[in-house]
């Protein structure tokens with residue numbers, strides 16, 4: 001979906017769009033859309049600067065960091081982004097630009113690509129850490145079995161020395 005900059009007013013125009021998972025490829029190997037992405041917002045323009053704000057709601061599928069099981073992660077992200085035409089940064093003091101315009105993007109052409117904005121905002125909303133559960137055992141580094149559902153012989157051979165020490169400590173304090 002594209003927003004024509006010329007048609008925007010200072011008061012703003014509401015927009016809404018629902019992306020199907022096929023319609024919005026995230027282009028990221030960590031995640032894909034598991035459900036529709038609903039985007040609702042308002043786009044406005046003051047002189048040449050366009051401003052787009054709104055919310056995105058969807059559900060992502062990402063892999064557990066340890067065992068790679070697929071996880072459903074609900075996402076509700078708010079965004080607030082300004083777009084300047086090319087060349088505006090050169091005219092603005094750089095310190096001022098940093099303070100005010102962290103979320104400013106330069107647009108080229110006559111329209112804004114909402115798909116691109118939504119894709120970026122969804123990827124920004126990805127959790128930095130994702131586990132299927134806090135106590136996930138992960139995969140055996142030697143043979144690759146999922147230790148949540150299976151045990152393997154290599155696991156028994158390699159007892160982490162730190163845990164062995166802890167077990168001894170616990171035993172002595174119990175006595």
Ligand SMILES: [Zn+2]
Pocket residue numbers: 064065066067068069131132133136137138
């Ligand atoms: Zn896991």
Ligand SMILES: [Zn+2]
Pocket residue numbers: 140141142143144145152153154155
């Ligand atoms: Zn193993």
